[in-house]
Each structure stands twice: as structure tokens, then as C-alpha cells.
Amino acid sequence: MAPVTKKSKENANKRSSNSKASAKPAKKARISVDSSDEDELDNTATEEVSSKEDALDDVISDDDEEEQKEDLEDEDKDDDDKTENNKATGENASSHVEQRKLLKERKMQRKGGSEVQHIKSLWERLRVKTPPMPRPVREKLSNEIWELAKDCISDLVLKHDASRVVQTLVKYSSKERRDQVVNALKGKYYLLATSAYGKYLLVKLLHYGSKQSRQLIIDELHGTLRKLMRHREGAYVVEDLFVLYATNEQRQQMIKEFWGSEYAFFRESHKDLTIEEVCESSTEKRNIIARNLITTITASVEKGSTGFQILHAAMREYVKIASEKEITEFIELLQEQLAELVHTPEGADVACTLIAKANAKERKALIKNLKNHADKLIKNEHGNMVFITLLLTVDDTVLVFKSFGPSIKEIFSELVIDKFGRRPLLYILLGLDGRFFSPILKKELERYIKMSEATSKKPIDTKRAELLNKFAPLFVSSVSKSSAEILTENLGSQFISELLLNDDLYEQLSEKEIKNFNSIIENIMITxxxxxxxxxxxxxxxxxxxxxxxxxxxxxxxxxxxxxxxxxxxxxxxxxxxxxxxxxxxxxxxxxxxxxxxxxxxxxxxxxxxxxxxxxxxxxxxxxxxxxxxxxxxxxxxxxxxxxxxxxx
Structure with missing residues (x-):
């Protein structure tokens, strides 16, 4: 063990004085801590005591007796300091007890303080999962909590610990009780949506609530959705409501709110109209709707909400009516976040539309931002449609191959056995073959092809032939290396069949690649x-x-x-x-x-x-x-x- 020197003792004393100095503001902060954090107070006090003792707990070496004698007087001083510090620590611990007592008294003096404490004690029993609680006991506890909470529920739902009580109550209550909770909170749903703690209760009400209660919540939030989308907490509530709980009719109602105030408050007059029909009737209306949509979209993108599905739905409305200039500006806004759109049907539609309508320079920028996400893009149910649209519309096939070829080669054996991942590869081999592309998919892709006619010069067949020329060697070499693995899968065997029974592909192969082609045939025989x-x-x-x-x-x-x-x-x-x-x-x-x-x-x-x-x-x-x-x-x-x-x- 290292000998104690005067310098080490001085450092210890400094650490001790620093500990005392840092303890003062900590006292002031703990006064305002909620009762749910009382255990943290005990931990804090224990940590402070141990930190002070550690700072003064210097160890004397047994190897140097002469140095020990020289430092004897200094040790006596340290002992005195320890005694004084121990007294301070004892006083500090007793002050914690007083603080907790004072905090408890203050909470009891608040409105409904005694009821809240009683509710919490019942909740601690209600939320137990292991061992499973008998249903009658759980119902009895739920009834007791409701009787205590129903008159002060508005105060409970915005506090972090009390909000959890109401969430548990909603989870274990009957349909009638849940409806009672929903009705008791009328007029509070915007506050809940924007509350850091209340938003969890609101999501619970949506999850466990009836169709009528969901409609009630949607109706109350209607008119505030654009504002909520710009709120840090509210945006997540709106997203969950749109994706998980709203019916198709309710979704349409929510989306129309992004058109503007007129369409938010006069719902019935525009109920069955599409955005194209409304915009065709008036240029002025089109301009107002477009401005409202792009304002909300821009604000949400700047706040980092690009991944939200409801925002993608708003974007899809916008690109339906956007002019050529507006499309260019929209591409500039989204080009770096385009990969965040492709995981939803609405977002994928937006991405496909932008790619189809973009010019050569804009497509190059979009490809640059998508190529780093090739794996997730191609395997995703909706993302692979975006990639196929790239293959269909981009004239620069060399750029497409250079950007995505290495990634495809790296994960090739995964793609060919993936339900969605193999689809772009099959397009390169066979075109939009009806065996692999349903009529609905073909109709969607043909719509993007039509959009691209203004900016794409090469015929579709020419582009596919060029892509096949570049990807054919990659396909053959990759299958040759992983044929044993691919052949064990249904989709993999099907892909190999389409690869080998393909005259167009065989024509693109060099002598070296034909050897790889023949090696695949040999491997199949050996199998x-x-x-x-x-x-x-x-x-x-x-x-x-x-x-x-x-x-x-x-x-x-x-x-x-x-x-x-x-x-x-x-x-x-x-x-x-x-x-x-x-x-x-x-x-x-x-x-x-x-x-x-x-x-x-x-x-x-x-x-x-x-x-x-x-x-x-x-x-x-x-x-x-x-x-x-x-x-x-x-x-x-x-x-x-x-x-x-x-x-x-």
C-alpha cells in the first residue's frame, strides 16, 4: 500500500471541503421532490456520507516507519477533522428526516392530499401482477380507488405518479367504468395530450376505450391537431391516434384538418370530397390548402417528426396538388429525410411520386441519400416499391448500379429468400411479371411511370436491359457462392429457377460468368x-x-x-x-x-x-x-x- 504523504492529506482535506460546499445546494433541491422520490432522498444522504468518509479514508503504509513518525502530528489533525465531519454527517442525516416529514405534511395539506395518499396505497396493491390477483379482489380495489378518485380525477391525471394510478384503473376496469373515466375528463384532453405524464393516460384510454369514447376524444381534439403536431408531447399522441386507433373515416377527418380551418370546422360540407376535387373548384382554395399543408409539414420536419405516419399522409395530400415548382422545393426540403418516409404506405407513395417527378439532378441527390439505407429500403414492404420506382424511372442506370450494387451483393442471400426483398431483383430479371406483381402493384407502378414521362427520356425496356446487363454477373456469382443455402428455401429455389431459365440473362454473361452459371447447375445436381x-x-x-x-x-x-x-x-x-x-x-x-x-x-x-x-x-x-x-x-x-x-x- 502507498505511504501517506503530507500532500495526499492536503488533497483529502480539499476533497472534504469541496464535498461540504457541494452539499448545500443539494439540500435546497430536495425540498421540492415528490413523495414518490423519498427513497431517492435516502440514497442521496447515504451517498453523501460515504463520499465524505471515502475522501478522508487514507491508508498508512506499513513499509516506512520513520515517515509514519514524522507524520504522526498530521494524523492527529486528520482524526480531529474526521470527528467534526462525522458530527456534520449525523446532523445532515437528521435534517433529511425532517425534510421528509415536512414534505409529507405539505402533501397532506394540499387539496385531496389524504385521499391521494390513500389512493396510492390501494394502487400499490392493485398493480401487483405476480402472483396473479383474483378477479373479485381486483374489482374491489378498482371500485375503492374510483370512489376516492372520481371527484379529484382532473387533479390526478397531470401528475406523474397519480397519472399512473388512473392508468392502472383504466386497465383493470369494466367498459362502463372506462366510459365514466372518459366522461369525467371531458374538456381536459388537449391538456392530457400536451402533458408529459397525461399523454400516457390518454393513450391508455384510446387503447382500452370503446368506439364511442374514441370518437369523443377525436372530436374534442379536432381543430387542434395542427397545433399538436408542433408540440413535443402532442405529436406522439396524434400519431398513435391516427395509426392505431382511428377508423378510416376518422383518419380522413383528421387529415382534412391539415387543409385549413374551413375544412376542420365545417366537416359535413366537405365530408365526401377529395383534395383534388376541392382544388379543381377554385385556384384560391388550392393555394390556401397548399400553403396550410406545407406550413405544417415544414414545421414538423424541422422539429424532427419526419417519421410520423400522419405527417406522411399530409405530405401525400400535398404532392397530389403541388405544382412543378412546389415539387422542386419539396424535394429540397425532404431529400435528406427521404429514408424516413419509406416505411409507411403513405410515405412510400410520397417518395415514389417525388422520384418520378424529379429531374436528373434531383434524382441523383435522392439516390445519394437512399443508398446508405439499401438493406432496410429493399426488404421493407413499402420501401421496395420506392426502389422499384427508382429502377423504372431513373435514366442513369450506371448510377443506380454503383449506388446499390455493393449493398445488394453483400445481402444477396437474404434478399432472394425475402418476400419483399426479392421483388426488385425479379423485376430486373423478368420485368413486371404477373406471377410476382399483382394487378394492384402493377397499377401503382404504372402510375409512377406515367408521372416520370416528363423527366425520363429512355424507354422502360431499354432501362431494364441496361440494369440486367449490370446486375446479371452479380446475380450469377452470388448464387454460385450461396446456392446450397438458397436452395433450402422455397423463395430461394424459385429465384434460382427464374435465374437459370432466362435467355435474356444468359446473353449478358461473359465466358467467366458462364462458368459460374454452369457451377450453379452442378451444385443443384449434387444436392x-x-x-x-x-x-x-x-x-x-x-x-x-x-x-x-x-x-x-x-x-x-x-x-x-x-x-x-x-x-x-x-x-x-x-x-x-x-x-x-x-x-x-x-x-x-x-x-x-x-x-x-x-x-x-x-x-x-x-x-x-x-x-x-x-x-x-x-x-x-x-x-x-x-x-x-x-x-x-x-x-x-x-x-x-x-x-x-x-x-x-
Whole structure:
């Protein structure tokens, strides 16, 4: 242990005097602390005592006796200082007790002070979750709290601890009691919405309340929503109300308030009108509505509320009526926050509209701010629509690839098995194919294409061909590296099927990339090696079998023409694949097992249909098939085997 020197003792004394100095303002602050923080007072007192003792608790080393004798007199002085400090500490602790007593007396003297203390003691019992409280006991406690609270509930709801009492009461009360609480707070909902503590009670009332009580709250807050959106606490209440609790009709009512005072207070006269219909009737009205919307939006963006869905809904109203100049100004306002919009349907619509209407320079700025969010953008249900709109409308395909290609490569194996993440990749491969894009989605995307006609010069097909040229090598190399992982997923197998059975993609590949393409085919073959009796064999997965049959047939099934449309450019599939698959994976030793297994029988049918048309390949398969057909099990449930027998006759 280090020896004590005079210098160390002087420092200790300084620390002691500093502790005393800092203790004075702390006393003054604790006088105004609520009763719920009484435990903190005890902790503070204990911490102060320990800090003073630690400051003077210097340790004397046993190694240097001479130095100990020299410092003996100084130690005696330190002992005296300790004694004085201990006395001060005792006085300080007793003053804390007096403060708590005084605080309690003051609270009891307040309006309803004794009732509040009684309510809190009942609440401590009511809120217990473990062990679960019997329902009759909980109802009895709720009734007692309500009888005490109903006359002073307006005073309780704005205090942090008492507000929690009412929240618990609402949670465990009956429908009738909740309606009573809602009615008791009439006229207070704006105050609750703007209160740091009251807003939680308001959200509880919305969550547990009836349709009638929600409508009552919405009606009372109506006319103040624009003001609340600019309030730090109120904005969150409005957002929860819009997203979680309002009906579609109530949402429309809330949004129209952002149009202006006329549409907030004269609701019935504009009930069924859209913003386009109102603006078409009068240029003056359009200008007033646009000004009101952009004022609220700008204020909310500046306060950091860009992620709110109700604000996105207001933005969507604005872009419907905005002029070309207003769109340019709006892009400038939102370009750095555009990524915060794409997680909601309204926000994604706004982002798509801005991208479609932007000029080349503006699109470049928007892409710059979106590329750092590629992962969340592409995987998101609504965000991937924004990315597809980029692919559809941006003429600079090199910029698109440079901005998003590296991110896509990094998470490729995740994207191809993601319900939404794979959609942009499938667009690059196939365009707006009806198998992957519903009529509703196609209609929305076509609307953005039409918007972009004024600023986009290249035809859609030309842009997609350029994108395919750049992304094809990335797709093939990524699948080649992760094929084993991707093939275990339904969506992954489907993507690989679309990748391999694609003439347009094959044309874009260099010799090196064609080797990667062929390695994918080899990996698929290897996957099907093994005994098909085993449960984990891929032949028992329907999606794996569909992929395999597509490669054997060497084309895609056309549902309209009811036939396989063979590939014209892709090499290695169809007849060559079928012959190689039989030689390497099945052969004569286990051909009968494949036929007798219901999961694999149709694969043999596909091999037969492909190789029976070939003049040069498949002779060994046809010979082996004839020799084993007589031993096929007579199982009517095995439709594939039954069909094979008919075809081979």
C-alpha cells in the first residue's frame, strides 16, 4: 500500500471541503421532490456520507516507519477533522428526516392530499401482477380507488405518479367504468395530450376505450391537431391516434384538418370530397390548402417528426396538388429525410411520386441519400416499391448500379429468400411479371411511370436491359457462392429457377460468368445425390422438385398455351441436363426407387418426356426404364408412376 504523504492529506482535506460546499445546494433541491422520490432522498444522504468518509479514508503504509513518525502530528489533525465531519454527517442525516416529514405534511395539506395518499396505497396493491390477483379482489380495489378518485380525477391525471394510478384503473376496469373515466375528463384532453405524464393516460384510454369514447376524444381534439403536431408531447399522441386507433373515416377527418380551418370546422360540407376535387373548384382554395399543408409539414420536419405516419399522409395530400415548382422545393426540403418516409404506405407513395417527378439532378441527390439505407429500403414492404420506382424511372442506370450494387451483393442471400426483398431483383430479371406483381402493384407502378414521362427520356425496356446487363454477373456469382443455402428455401429455389431459365440473362454473361452459371447447375445436381428414402433428401421438398423438373424440361410452363416453352439461348439445360442427371444421380441401381416414390416419380416422367424426343442422348435411360417398369408397385396414389407406365407403353 502507498505511504501517506503530507500532500495526499492536503488533497483529502480539499476533497472534504469541496464535498461540504457541494452539499448545500443539494439540500435546497430536495425540498421540492415528490413523495414518490423519498427513497431517492435516502440514497442521496447515504451517498453523501460515504463520499465524505471515502475522501478522508487514507491508508498508512506499513513499509516506512520513520515517515509514519514524522507524520504522526498530521494524523492527529486528520482524526480531529474526521470527528467534526462525522458530527456534520449525523446532523445532515437528521435534517433529511425532517425534510421528509415536512414534505409529507405539505402533501397532506394540499387539496385531496389524504385521499391521494390513500389512493396510492390501494394502487400499490392493485398493480401487483405476480402472483396473479383474483378477479373479485381486483374489482374491489378498482371500485375503492374510483370512489376516492372520481371527484379529484382532473387533479390526478397531470401528475406523474397519480397519472399512473388512473392508468392502472383504466386497465383493470369494466367498459362502463372506462366510459365514466372518459366522461369525467371531458374538456381536459388537449391538456392530457400536451402533458408529459397525461399523454400516457390518454393513450391508455384510446387503447382500452370503446368506439364511442374514441370518437369523443377525436372530436374534442379536432381543430387542434395542427397545433399538436408542433408540440413535443402532442405529436406522439396524434400519431398513435391516427395509426392505431382511428377508423378510416376518422383518419380522413383528421387529415382534412391539415387543409385549413374551413375544412376542420365545417366537416359535413366537405365530408365526401377529395383534395383534388376541392382544388379543381377554385385556384384560391388550392393555394390556401397548399400553403396550410406545407406550413405544417415544414414545421414538423424541422422539429424532427419526419417519421410520423400522419405527417406522411399530409405530405401525400400535398404532392397530389403541388405544382412543378412546389415539387422542386419539396424535394429540397425532404431529400435528406427521404429514408424516413419509406416505411409507411403513405410515405412510400410520397417518395415514389417525388422520384418520378424529379429531374436528373434531383434524382441523383435522392439516390445519394437512399443508398446508405439499401438493406432496410429493399426488404421493407413499402420501401421496395420506392426502389422499384427508382429502377423504372431513373435514366442513369450506371448510377443506380454503383449506388446499390455493393449493398445488394453483400445481402444477396437474404434478399432472394425475402418476400419483399426479392421483388426488385425479379423485376430486373423478368420485368413486371404477373406471377410476382399483382394487378394492384402493377397499377401503382404504372402510375409512377406515367408521372416520370416528363423527366425520363429512355424507354422502360431499354432501362431494364441496361440494369440486367449490370446486375446479371452479380446475380450469377452470388448464387454460385450461396446456392446450397438458397436452395433450402422455397423463395430461394424459385429465384434460382427464374435465374437459370432466362435467355435474356444468359446473353449478358461473359465466358467467366458462364462458368459460374454452369457451377450453379452442378451444385443443384449434387444436392440431389443420396438415398431418397431419407427424410431430409431434397426430393421431398416440393419447391426443390419443381426447380429440378424445370431444368430437366429446359423451359418454362406457359399456362395460356398449356405447354413448355423451350429456351433458345441457355446451354446445358433440357436434354443435356436430363441425360447427365440420370447418369450421375440416378442410374439403373436406384431407378425403381425413384419411380416407386411419390415425391420423385414425376421427375422420372419429366426425364422420360425430355429424353424420348432425343435421337442421340438418353438411350441408356430408356433401356433401363423398360427393364424396371414391370416391377413398379401398383400404388394408385402414386400418380407419377401410373402416368409413366402409360407413356412408356
Amino acid at each position: 440431389f445425390k443420396g438415398d431418397i428414402i431419407e427424410e431430409d433428401h431434397p426430393i421431398h421438398r416440393p419447391f426443390s422438385t419443381r426447380l429440378l423438373r424445370g431444368l430437366i424440361q429446359g423451359g418454362k410452363w406457359n399456362n395460356k398455351e398449356k405447354q413448355i416453352i423451350p429456351l433458345s439461348n441457355v446451354e446445358g439445360l433440357g436434354t443435356p441436363f436430363a441425360a447427365k442427371f440420370y447418369d450421375d444421380i440416378i442410374d439403373s441401381s436406384n431407378l425403381l426407387d425413384w419411380i416407386n416414390n411419390r415425391d420423385s416419380a414425376f421427375t422420372i416422367v419429366a426425364i422420360y418426356e425430355t429424353l424420348s424426343k432425343s435421337k442421340n442422348e438418353g438411350k441408356q435411360f430408356l433401356t433401363d426404364l423398360k427393364s424396371v417398369l414391370k416391377n413398379v408397385e401398383a400404388d394408385e396414389s402414386n400418380k407419377g408412376a401410373q402416368l409413366l407406365i402409360k407413356l412408356a407403353k
